[in-house]
């Protein structure tokens with residue numbers, strides 16, 4: 001028998017249970033309408049597409065890259081280049097879809113964006129006085145990875161319009177006064193998970209200036225950027241980054257599909273060694289990746305490669321239908337909320353929600369506590385699932401908020417799910433006036 005206390009202390013941190021909760025809650029209540037997981041909708045997938053993407057990649061290697069049959073065999077069946085084999089295609093895609101100009105050598109193809117987070121943190125953090133700033137509420141993938149690596153996390157609150165830059169500047173000053181160094185800031189700039197918020201364009205410019213002054217690196221994570229509801233799309237921080245301050249993390253989990261487990265990091269920062277020689281930070285990432293996953297599976301890369309070639313180099317156009325679908329789902333959720341939470345009814349007063357410009361998520365504020373007991377009641381008695389927002393805070397925060405993810409459902413299921421949610425909240429508010437009072 002092993003004593004829990006003999007294992008790494010982060011393993012008892014509640015953050016480490018959330019990812020599994022999100023993945024498993026829908027399995028526990030298979031009949032429930034689930035607003036919990038931020039999964040892409042499966043209606044866009046067809047198993048027969050996989051072989052045509054692979055065929056297209058093989059054709060590309062042979063006809064456009066001039067590889068021989070034995071070379072293609074090695075490429076697909078062998079261990080591969082640590083930083084990936086579709087880096088050139090990804091560089092082309094980034095220019096086409098995001099206006100990000102970079103070199104293929106700056107790209108690290110990762111096992112999902114999740115590996116990119118892990119490698120970034122491992123590479124950047126070397127001293128105990130260095131802290132990671134995160135927009136709060138925050139995606140568990142980064143806070144969990146920081147916990148596993150023993151990196152101190154300092155939250156910076158979000159406002160309704162994204163990261164609070166005044167609070168960021170105040171945190172930077174406070175950290176300096178404490179003798180600590182803010183090494184990096186992690187941020188989802190577009191349609192954040194969990195809040196659905198996006199940083200306005202002027203704030204993006206200001207954030208880059210603040211980061212330059214503070215010598216702060218920004219880890220920009222952008223899995224949802226395609227899925228805008230209200231255009232135009234805003235430029236990523238990376239596309240505006242002329243000082244190599246931004247490490248850009250991309251994911252194919254939403255623009256293609258999560259079963260691939262492929263993401264990438266754009267790491268164009270220069271590193272100077274003790275003798276004054278310079279090299280790319282991507283080369284340091286390669287050392288870490290070689291011991292974490294050796295290389296990203298070639299077959300997954302080949303499928304993405306084929307997809308990119310087939311769609312003329314980018315994925316934005318290929319996602320038009322999905323973009324429309326997620327917009328319609330978000331519209332359906334917002335309209336259903338208006339209908340089922342009438343502002344003139346006493347029980348619904350104090351229920352509010354944000355109106356994201358895109359993405360998969362929105363946040364509701366409730367006049368009651370959104371705890372595990374309410375979620376259990378919601379699942380068992382009303383057959384509707386959602387995620388308590390407190391899971392995305394460190395310590396306190398989000399106690400009266402829930403996250404609704406609209407991606408995995410259809411508009412009809414969203415309508416039914418919101419009506420169930422309204423019944424749950426009406427009953428909880430009316431049955432528990434003391435909870436309501438406590439909350440207000």
Ligand SMILES: Cc1ncc(COP(=O)(O)O)c(C=O)c1O
Nearest residue numbers: 038112113114139193251253263
């Ligand atoms: C903000 C954010 N980053 C990264 C990811 C995961 O990316 P990947 O599947 O590529 O590891 C997600 C998935 O939910 C996410 O919401």
